Amino acid sequence: MTTDFVYVRRHYGKGNGGNYPQKDLDREVAQIRAWLNSGLDVYVYFNNDMGGHAIHNAKYVQGALARH
DSSP states (O other): OOSSEEEEEEOOOSSGGGOOOHHHHHHHHHHHHHHHHTTOEEEEEEOOTTTTOHHHHHHHHHHHHHHO
16 A cells, blocks of 8 residues: 555446446445545546446445445
């Protein structure tokens, strides 16, 4: 680790029209939560615009993080 933040870039292009499966997003939420709990800032960028799902996927992750 060389910084006090994590930058995650998600660029998904295969299957589901570019939409991440919920199980993948839930796994991502768990990892983000672990980083946050260890004191790191986390920036996540979704660029899975093959089917226009980036905003939906980002809002799902944001909402899941807010619920717990």
